[in-house]
Amino acid sequence: MPKIIAPLTEMQARKAKPHDKAYRLFDGGGLYLEVTPKGSRIWRMKFRQANGSENVLTFGPYPEITLQNAREKRLEARRLILQGVDPAKLRDATKRRAAEEAANTFEKIAREWYANKVPTWSERTSKNMIQRLEADIFPQIGKLPIAELKHRDVIAALRKIEQRGAAEIAHRMKAVCAQIFSYAIQCGLTDRNLVVDMKDVLKTRRASHFAAIDADELPAFLGVLERNEARMFQPTRIALRLMLLVFVRTSELIETPWSEINLEKGEWIIPWQRMKRGKLTVNPDMTDHHVCLSRQACHLLRELHAITGGGTYLFPNQRDHHKPISNNTLLVALERMGYKGRMTGHGFRALAMSTIKERLGYRHEVVDRQLAHAPKDKVASAYDRAQFLAERHRMMQDWADYIDSVAADVQQK
Structure with missing residues (x-):
């Protein structure tokens, strides 16, 4: 017959004094108060x-x-035992899970996500991404366990970016945080993507386009460029003229090595690996881009070759000739010309697209292909390569001649 144990009273527990050896005061059902020689009283x-x-x-x-x-607590433990659950194992698993959750901070998981993504990104994208996370997100929520983050924690981090006037960056980092939470869910580290619910926490962005002058403003622009009151160096002026003539993306121009230019044949072919769509990790467009040089563009390249032809790049960095100029070089030049907020590197592409269609009468498809935009399907892509190249050569020469005629009218006035 089991031994009957009289339940403890609160007074017995309160007045329990330490002895030379530890002893126990039993309450029944396995519960007891252990009193240590140092006076500690522990429930076990x-x-x-x-x-x-x-x-x-x-x-x-x-x-x-x-x-x-x-x-x-004894009653809870006994209920678990009746259900076939070992309360000690459950306790250990709970502690282990809590420790793992505490260790899986937002920064730790974000860096794991980043490491997985880096092989699919360009060097510039990788660098910008980690810099943004380290500057704007990690200082705010990086040390918090991702499973314990609340909506208000993430919102506060994003609004801090927004409050300094960087609304676009705030929206971009919101999208990045959503990807990090998605990664954490897939790894079993959290159950909910908080950012998916955040549809209205940031100020709505107005749709905007890159600043660009139109055809009616081209004469004034050419006049400012010719007078060079901004006192730009010759390579910078040539870069702006080439952007106007060939309207490639800014990075595609400034990162061009002389090895891509064949001055004897008057050819410039950009390898697909350097093109925007060639850098895609999924279904990259492996079509080399023919820039289709006009006589005027060839003349500018020969003039430039006399200045920088001994180096690697068309437009070498003044501090380190083994690197090209930065993206900001042309923006600063446009600013010095008085076109800040009115014209950008991408604006040359918009200007060419609209003017060539409206003033020269070329079809949208031809201009679009010269801009290296993606064809709608593979059949269209093959047709473009087969049929548009000759027409694009004519178009680019007509465009250069049109610019010359506008410049001539400016000089006569």
Whole structure:
């Protein structure tokens, strides 16, 4: 017959004094108060595991854990045992899970996500991404466990970016955070993507286009460029003229090595790996881009070759000739010309697209292909290569002649 144990009273627990050796005050059902020689009083509970061996649960110190608290914990443990759950194993698993969650901070998971993405990005994208995370996100929420983050934590980080006037960056980092949460869900580290719910927490962005002058403003622009009151160096002026004549993307021009230019044949073919769509990780467009040089563009390249032809790039960096000029060089030049907010590197592409169609009468498809935009399908892509190249050569020469005629009218006035 089991031994009957009289339940403890609150007074017995409160007045328990330390002895030379640790001793126990039993309450029944495996629960007891262990009193140590140093005076600590700890609630513990003995129980038998499914394999018959004895184990002990620790509920915490008295008086922080009262007698009533300890009895409630005993009842919870016994219910688990009746359900076939080992309370000690559940306790250990809970501690382990809590430790893992505490270790899986937002910054740790974000860096894992970043490391997985880096092989699919360009060097510039990779550098910009980690700089943005380290500057704007990690200082705010990086040390917090990703599973414990609340909406308000992420919103506060994003609004801090927005408040300094960087609304576009705030929206971009919101999208980045959404990807990081998605990665965490796939890894089993959190159950919810908080950012998906954040549709209205940032100010709505107005749709905008790159600043660009139109055909009616071209004469004034050519006049400013010719007078060179901004006192730009010759390579910079040539770069602006080439942007006007060939309207490639800014990075495609400034990063061009002389090895791509064949001055004898008057050819410039950009390898597909340097093109925007060639850098895609999924279904990259492996079509080399024919720039289709006009006589005027060839003349400018020969003039430039006399200045920078001994180096690697058409437009070498003044501080390090092994690197090209930065993207900001042309923006600064346009600003010095008085076109800040009115013209950008991308604006030359918009100007050419609209003017060539409206003033020279070329079809949209031909101009679009010269801009290296993506064809709608592979059949269209093959047709473009087969049929548009000769027409594009004519178009580019007509465009250069049109610019010359506008410049001549400016000089006569």
